Amino acid sequence: MTMFNRILAPLDGSARAETALGWITILPARHVRLLQVCPGEDTRRAEAEEYLTAIAARVQAVATEVEIRVVHDEPAEGIVAAAADADLVVMCTQGAGDGGRLLYGSVADRVARHAPVPTLLVRGGRDPIAATPVRRIVVPLDGSPAAERALPMAAKLATILAGQLHFITVDDADGVDQPRSSTTDKGATAAHAYLEQMAGDTTADAVAPSTEVRSGEAGNELLTAVGPGDLLVITTHGRGAARRWQIGRVAEKLLRHAAAPIVLIRADSP
Numbered sequence: 285m286t287m288f289n290r291i292l293a294p295l296d297g298s299a300r301a302e303t304a305l306g307w308i309t310i311l312p313a314r315h316v317r318l319l320q321v322c323p324g325e326d327t328r329r330a331e332a333e334e335y336l337t338a339i340a341a342r343v344q345a346v347a348t349e350v351e352i353r354v355v356h357d358e359p360a361e362g363i364v365a366a367a368a369d370a371d372l373v374v375m376c377t378q379g380a381g382d383g384g385r386l387l388y389g390s391v392a393d394r395v396a397r398h399a400p401v402p403t404l405l406v407r408g409g410r411d412p413i414a415a416t417p418v419r420r421i422v423v424p425l426d427g428s429p430a431a432e433r434a435l436p437m438a439a440k441l442a443t444i445l446a447g448q449l450h451f452i453t454v455d456d457a458d459g460v461d462q463p464r465s466s467t468t469d470k471g472a473t474a475a476h477a478y479l480e481q482m483a484g485d486t487t488a489d490a491v492a493p494s495t496e497v498r499s500g501e502a503g504n505e506l507l508t509a510v511g512p513g514d515l516l517v518i519t520t521h522g523r524g525a526a527r528r529w530q531i532g533r534v535a536e537k538l539l540r541h542a543a544a545p546i547v548l549i550r551a552d553s554p
Contacts, residue, residue, distance in 0.1 A: 285446050287312035291347075294319045294363045294395075299337055303408035304376045305339070306415025307545060309346045311404075312444060316347040317370065320354050329354050360394035367399045373546075377539055378409040380464040395549040397520055402437050406545045413545050418445045419513040422544070424506055424534075425453050427478060430551040432520050435486050437549055438517040443492070449486065449493035451479045452509055454502040469509040474495055481483075502530035505536040507541055519551040 291313040295301045297320065308316060318339055320332040336352035344350050355362045367373050377392045396403040407413045425431050442449045456470050479495035486493055490538045498505040510516060518535060537544055 285442075287314060288371040288444070289313065290315040290317060291341075292317045292319060292363070292373045292401075294321065294359075294366075294373070294375045294492045295358075295456050296320065299409070300378045300408040301376045303412050304374050304404075305343060305379075307404060307406055307476045308374055308416065310415055310445070311372070311373075311374070313347050315349045316343055316345075317351045317352065317353055317366065319352075319357045319363065319366050322354060323358060335449050337553070340375045354452065354463050356428070359391045360398070361397050363391075364400075367395075367401050370401050371404040372401055373399050374430050375405065376404065376408040377405050378407070391526070397550065398542075399550075402517075402547050404545055404547045405456075405539060407539065407542075413543065414512075415513050418447045420450045420515070421445070421449045421517055422452060422510055422511060422514050423517050423539045425451055425479065425482060431441065432482070433551060434519050434547075434549045435482070435518045437547060439486055441515065441517065443542070447515070448497065449483075451482055451486075451493050451498045452498065452512075453479060454504070454505045455499045456502045465535050472499065503537040506534060506538060510538075510542050510544045514542055516536055516542060516546040517549065518546060519549045529548070 288311060291308060291408065293304060293308055293316060295318060318336045320336055322328060322332060328439050332354045333352060340352055341351040353366060356364065357365065373395060375392060375395065392405055396405065417467065421442045423434050424483060438449060441447065453475050455475050475497045476495070479497065483493040483495055496509065498509060516538060520535065
């Protein structure tokens with residue numbers, strides 16, 4: 285059975301942060317590392333270890349080995365350091381910090397941009413994303429090499445989860461609704477050709493990816509295209525050389541509103 289070797293799950297003791305645990309039960313892994321980062325000289329190490337031990341009992345059924353680790357550091361820095369030998373970080377975009385506000389742009393953002401491995405971000409809080417079996421791994425592409433760096437991880441996830449790869453791009457005409465013309469038709473034709481080329485170059489267990497070209501404002505179109513049972517895989521930013529829109533401009537919108545969790549890949553990853 286194909287699986288991840290090690291998944292890192294940062295927790296802060298809050299129910300919101302534990303939203304990510306449901307996704308760990310869906311992602312098969314040999315090892316799961318449960319991490320709590322205590323700031324500075326925090327003396328509650330024993331309390332943190334007791335908490336993580338209780339959480340470990342909940343995830344032991346899905347991993348050969350469950351490790352608990354408590355470190356003293358700043359949250360993002362401690363998580364990034366603990367991810368050095370992991371395959372994937374799985375964490376919630378909301379935790380107890382700062383009143384539970386969306387942490388994309390602070391801790392989760394810094395982890396996604398600096399961790400040496402991809403980060404699966406799960407929205408918690410008032411509009412959480414419940415863990416559901418994954419049917420499709422959706423990869424938004426904007427025509428840039430940076431965006432295409434999401435493809436190897438997407439193919440790996442499709443193999444591990446037995447899901448369908450789905451490539452999507454948006455012909456947004458600079459985000460403005462305009463009547464169709466020969467120019468826009470040519471753009472759509474080029475977009476279809478681009479996705480077909482990407483699909484031909486990428487397979488997961490010999491299952492050809494499906495493709496989709498949408499027209500409209502990129503963020504809204506991607507929100508419409510995904511739903512429960514999907515898993516988005518996207519780079520932290522793209523350059524949009526062949527498409528007008530850029531991946532990074534819609535990533536935060538997707539994190540806030542999409543009905544699916546997002547695996548963020550560093551655009552400068554090897």
